[in-house]
Amino acid sequence: MENKHSSSVSIIIPAYNEEATVAHVVNVAMELPYVTEVIVIDDGSYDKTAEEAKLVGADVISHTSNQGKGSAIKTGFKHSKGDIVAFIDADIYNLTSDKIEMIISPILEGKTDITKTKFMRESGRVTELTAKPLLRFFFPEVNFEQPLSGQFAGKRSVLEKIKFEKDYGVDVGIVLDADAHGMRIKEVDIGEIKHDMSPLESLNEMANEVTRTIVDRAMEYGRVTMMDSMGNYIRMTTLGLSLIILGLFTIFFVQGVPLELGVIISLAGILLTIYYVIKLIIKTTIMFRKRPKGNFFRSFIKMHFPVVISALVLLVMISTFLSAATYSDGRLSIEPTSKNLVIFPGSPDQTIYVRGPYNVDSALENQSTIIRMPQDALNTLELSYGDKLRIGDEYYTINKARNEEPNILRIPYDVRMFLDLQVGDVISDGKIKGVFEGIQVEHSFNINDSNISGSEYSIINSRNMNGTTMDVYVDHNRVGSISGSFKPNETYDIYVNGLIAKSIYINDDIKRGNSYFIYSGDHIIELKVSNNISTSKRFLPNKFGPFLVFNFE
Numbered sequence: 392m393e394n395k396h397s398s399s400v401s402i403i404i405p406a407y408n409e410e411a412t413v414a415h416v417v418n419v420a421m422e423l424p425y426v427t428e429v430i431v432i433d434d435g436s437y438d439k440t441a442e443e444a445k446l447v448g449a450d451v452i453s454h455t456s457n458q459g460k461g462s463a464i465k466t467g468f469k470h471s472k473g474d475i476v477a478f479i480d481a482d483i484y485n486l487t488s489d490k491i492e493m494i495i496s497p498i499l500e501g502k503t504d505i506t507k508t509k510f511m512r513e514s515g516r517v518t519e520l521t522a523k524p525l526l527r528f529f530f531p532e533v534n535f536e537q538p539l540s541g542q543f544a545g546k547r548s549v550l551e552k553i554k555f556e557k558d559y560g561v562d563v564g565i566v567l568d569a570d571a572h573g574m575r576i577k578e579v580d581i582g583e584i585k586h587d588m589s590p591l592e593s594l595n596e597m598a599n600e601v602t603r604t605i606v607d608r609a610m611e612y613g614r615v616t617m618m619d620s621m622g623n624y625i626r627m628t629t630l631g632l633s634l635i636i637l638g639l640f641t642i643f644f645v646q647g648v649p650l651e652l653g654v655i656i657s658l659a660g661i662l663l664t665i666y667y668v669i670k671l672i673i674k675t676t677i678m679f680r681k682r683p684k685g686n687f688f689r690s691f692i693k694m695h696f697p698v699v700i701s702a703l704v705l706l707v708m709i710s711t712f713l714s715a716a717t718y719s720d721g722r723l724s725i726e727p728t729s730k731n732l733v734i735f736p737g738s739p740d741q742t743i744y745v746r747g748p749y750n751v752d753s754a755l756e757n758q759s760t761i762i763r764m765p766q767d768a769l770n771t772l773e774l775s776y777g778d779k780l781r782i783g784d785e786y787y788t789i790n791k792a793r794n795e796e797p798n799i800l801r802i803p804y805d806v807r808m809f810l811d812l813q814v815g816d817v818i819s820d821g822k823i824k825g826v827f828e829g830i831q832v833e834h835s836f837n838i839n840d841s842n843i844s845g846s847e848y849s850i851i852n853s854r855n856m857n858g859t860t861m862d863v864y865v866d867h868n869r870v871g872s873i874s875g876s877f878k879p880n881e882t883y884d885i886y887v888n889g890l891i892a893k894s895i896y897i898n899d900d901i902k903r904g905n906s907y908f909i910y911s912g913d914h915i916i917e918l919k920v921s922n923n924i925s926t927s928k929r930f931l932p933n934k935f936g937p938f939l940v941f942n943f944e
Contacts, residue, residue, distance in 0.1 A: 393505040394763065396724050397670075397834070398425070398473075398474040398475050398499060399425075399427040399472065399473040399474050399475070400426045400427060400473045400474070400475045400476075400477065400495060401427065401428045401429075401430065401471035401472060401473030401476045402420040402428070402429045402432050402473070402477050402479060402491070402500075403431070403432065403464060403467030403468060403471060403476060403477065403478045403479070403706070404416055404417065404430065404431045404432070404444075404449070404467075404478075404479050404480075405430065405432045405434060405463035405464055405467065405478070405480070405481065406431055406432065406433055406434065406436065406440050406444070406463070406481035406482075406662070407433075407440070407457060407460075407463075407481075408436045408437065408438045408440060409436070409438075409440050409481040409482050410436075410438045410439040410440045410442075410443050410549055412443050412481060412482050412483065412484060413431060413443050413481045414443045414447045415484070415486065416448045416479060416481050416483060416486055417429055417431065417448070417449045418446055418447055419487060419488050419491065420479065420485050420488075420491060421448065422488040423488055423491060423492065423495075423819060424522055425495075425499070425670065427472070428450060428473065429448070429449045429450065429451070430449065430450045430451075430452060430467050430470060430471055430473065431444035431449045431450070431451045431481070432451075432453075432463035432464070432466050432467045432501055433451055433452070433453040433454065433456070433753045434454045434457050434458060434459070434460070434462070435453075435454045435455065435456040435457035436457075436481075437878075437880060439600055440481070441453055450470075451770075452466060452467070452470055453468070453897060453934075453935075454829065455829060455850050455929060455931075455932075455935060456707040456852055456878075457504045457561070458557060458828070458829075459557045459558040460558060460561055461555050461557040461558050461559070461560065461561030461564075462557040464478055464555055464561055464935050465555040465557070468550060468555065471547075472549055472755075473547065473821035473827035474546065475495060475498050475513075475544060475545070475546055475547065476544065476545060476547055476550060477491065477494055477495055477542075477544035477545075478541070478542065478543055478544065479491065479494075479542055480541050480542060483584050483585065484584070484585045486583060486584070487584045488582040489529075489725065490584070493508075493579050493581050494506050494508060494543070494544050494579060494581065495521060495544050497577050497579060497756055498544055498545065498546060502575075502577065503575045503576065503577035503723075504545060504546055504549045504574045504575040504576070505543065505544070505545040505546075505550075505565070505569050505574055505575065505576045505577070506543060506544050506568070506576070506577050506578075506579050507535065507538075507540050507542070507543040507562075507565075507566065507576060507578055507579075507633075508526055508535075508537070508540040508541070508542040508543065508578070508579055508580075508581050509535070509536045509537040509540055509578050509579070509581075509582045510537070510580065510581050510583060511578050512530070512560040514555045514634050521601055521602055522853065523538070524647070525601075525602060525605045525606070526538060526605065529605060529606075529608075529609040530567060530605075530608075530609070532565065532570070533566060533570050534752060535566065535578050536578065536593060538562070538563050538566055538576070539562045539563055540562065540578075541562060542581070543565060545565075545569075546826075547861070549569070549574050550565075550610065551567050552574075552806035553565055553566060553568040553569065553571055553860075554570075556600070556604050557598040558600040559600040559601060560600040560601050560603060560604025560605075560774050561604075563605060564599055564604045564608065564847075565605055565693070567604075567605070567608040567648065568737065569929070570610070571608075576930075576943065584759075586661070591627075593764050594656065610812070624667050624670050624671040624938055625671065625697060625698055627663060627667040628663075628664055628667040628671055628698050628701075629658045629666075629697045629698055629701050629889060630660075630663060631661070631662075631663030631664030631665075631667060632660065632664055632698070632702060632704075632705055633660070633701060633771070634656055634657070634659055635660035635661060635664065635666075635705055636655050636701075636704060636705055637656055637657075637660070637661075638655075638656035638658075638660055638709060638757065639653070639655065639657060639708060639709075640653075640655025641656060642654065643877070650837075662842060664665050666676055668825045684746055685790075714860045717796070723755075723902075727779075732810070740775050748798065748817050748818060748819045748820065748887055749765060749768055749798050749799070749817070749818045749819075749820070749823065750798060750799055750800065750801045750815070750816075750817055751800050751802060751806065751807065751812050751814055751816040752799050752800065752801050752802070752814055752815075752816075753801065753802070753803075753807075753817065754801050754802060754803040754804070755801060757807075757940075758790075758801075758803070759801070759803050759804075760785065760786070760803065761787065761790050761801075761805070761866075762780065762787050762788070762789055762790070762800070762801065762802055763789075763790050763792050763793065763796075763799070763800070764789050764790070764792060764800055764804065765792040765796075765798055766791070766792075767787065767797070767798075767820065768800065768823055771776065771820055771823055771824065771873070772824060772827060772851060773851075773926060773927060773928050774789055774832065774834075775789070775834060775940065776789055776790060776791055777789065777835065778832055778833065778834045778835075779833040780830050780831070780832055781806065781830070781831040781832075781833065782805070782806050782809050782810075782830060785805065786833070787803065787806060791926055800818070800845065806860060808833025810826055810827070815937040817901060824851060824852065824853040824927055825853040827851045828851055828852060828854075829850060829851065830850065830851045830852040831849070831850055831931065831935070831936070832846065832848065832849050832850065832851060832928070833846055833847075833848055833874060834847050834848075834849070834873075836848060836863070836870060836871045842943060842944045843865055843870070843941065843942070843943055843944075844942045845863070845865075845870070845871075845939065845940065845942070846939070846940045846943045847873045847930070847938070847939050847940075848930070848931040848936055848937055848938060848939075848940075849928040849929060849930050849931055850928070850930075850931060850935075851927065851928065852876075852927045852928070853927070854927065855925045855926060855927050856876040856925070856926060856929065857876065857923065857924075857925065858875055858876035858877075858923070858924045858925060858926035858928065859873045859874070859875070859876070859877065859901050859920055859922070859923060859924065860872055860873070860920070860921050860922040860923075861873050861874075861918045861919060861921060862918075862919045862921045862925055863913065863917075863918060864915075864916070864918075864919065865916055865917070866914055866915055866916075867915065867917075867942070872921065873918075873939075874924060874926055874928065875926055875928040875929060875930040876926055876928060876929045876930065877897040877901065877929075878897070878929060878930075878932060879897060879898055880897070881896075881897055881932040881933075881934075882894050882895065882896050882897075882933045883895045883930060883931070883932055883933060883938035883939075884915070884933040884936045884938055884939075885895060885937070885938060885939045885940075885941070886939070886941070887909065887911040887914070887916070887939075887940075887941045887942070887943070888911070888938045888942055888943060889942075892909045892910070892911045892916075892941075893907075893909040893910075895907055895938075901920060901923075901932070902920065903920050903921065903922065904919070904920060904922065905919070905920045906918065906919045906920070907919075911943075912943075915942060916941060918939075923938070
């Protein structure tokens with residue numbers, strides 16, 4: 392048996408609005424002599440969770456918005472230092488040090504790499520109705536009584552190899568990743584626990600996230616195939632249609648390929664399509680013979696959608712060929728002409744264009760505090776060139792991407808490490824907000840008066856929220872506007888020349904035309920609500936720093 396004191400242990404407690412129980416959980420965790428740190432992740436709580444945790448001595452890290460249990464666990468793990476890391480829920484009324492001991496001891500004693508818990512409780516509806524049936528189907532070798540137990544621990548060296556989901560799928564994701572990597576997992580019984588039962592709407596969200604995680608892992612680990620005959624017929628019909636399209640393109644548009652090869656590909660596709668369409672019609676007719684006609688139509692469209700789309704693509708393609716084909720002197724000539732829709736990034740008069748994806752690369756030499764970002768990425772993040780991002784304890788300035796690198800994100804090494812990015816990573820435009828989520832932004836106003844400077848502070852979020860645009864007036868002259876989202880029931884500080892000039896308390900009543908006035912010496916600053924918008928920027932509340940800063944020389 393290993394000496395229990397030879398390994399350091401960190402306790403991570405994800406918490407969202409748990410002011411009633413978090414202090415008790417922290418106190419219990421601190422009773423164990425080998426626990427070296429207790430970290431509470433306040434996941435955007437609007438009650439006194441953070442204050443209660445700090446009062447009893449926990450290290451508290453606060454998210455500016457509710458990002459999900461998995462994100463809180465991931466944040467805690469990144470900031471922890473222990474050789475062994477345990478994750479304990481913050482809402483357990485009857486938690487004891489003996490229960491935590493049962494979770495950690497098997498790892499300290501070298502009996503396992505990861506422990507997960509099982510216990511007596513009244514709930515478990517998502518486990519029994521969602522998780523277990525899916526696990527039995529996709530992962531029959533994973534056989535735990537409570538795969539979604541919530542409490543678990545593991546060696547740091549092992550947990551570093553696991554992907555932490557951002558939401559309620561984190562528990563089952565850890566179990567499946569550990570099993571796939573051949574890690575030792577032990578389920579320990581910690582007896583009865585008491586905590587608040589989740590409402591039905593929360594269980595619905597939890598079930599969706601657990602289902603998504605299991606299905607994603609099943610696809611990643613090769614557990615999902617077109618297993619039934621109907622799926623195989625759909626796949627083969629789609630393949631046949633795709634071969635016809637490929638053959639036609641080869642015949643008419645691909646130089647250097649023999650005409651005969653294109654004809655063979657098209658004929659093979661036609662024969663394959665006819666054969667499997669017949670089988671598909673027979674199978675579909677048998678399957679839906681006794682169902683109502685309306686239900687049959689809806690089910691047919693959903694199930695056969697890939698075939699329908701491939702057929703439509705083929706029809707559009709053939710119609711294009713026929714409309715542009717001419718036959719003269721025994722020769723067939725096809726000259727397709729472009730219509731109104733042209734997808735090409737950067738055209739100034741186009742109505743549709745493509746954003747991203749963006750390729751991650753290292754910063755240029757001697758630019759360790761500069762992030763070079765394409766204009767499209769800047770627009771998606773609602774940033775401006777010259778803005779500064781606070782990442783860790785450093786500020787990094789956003790500059791333009793080089794002309795020859797329209798889709799390259801040049802990011803310094805320290806920033807890549809913080810954001811968990813590697814050179815060569817490809818980020819789609821739809822996911823770039825998630826990459827920079829939680830990053831603080833400093834945006835400076837372009838004020839014509841050289842004696843006045845101003846900055847606003849906000850945080851990037853991955854999801855859009857209801858927001859507000861405010862016109863900014865200094866001494867009755869409009870100097871610019873700011874846009875972002877206020878969190879209700881929070882206070883926002885405006886600084887003038889280094890001092891707090893006014894603190895604004897925001898409730899739900901932010902209406903167009905409302906004004907907020909700040910008086911400093913002979914100067915009057917007015918913030919006037921001009922519009923309601925949808926935005927992913929959240930203004931910085933006072934517990935994280937200033938909202939607006941003005942300086943008068």
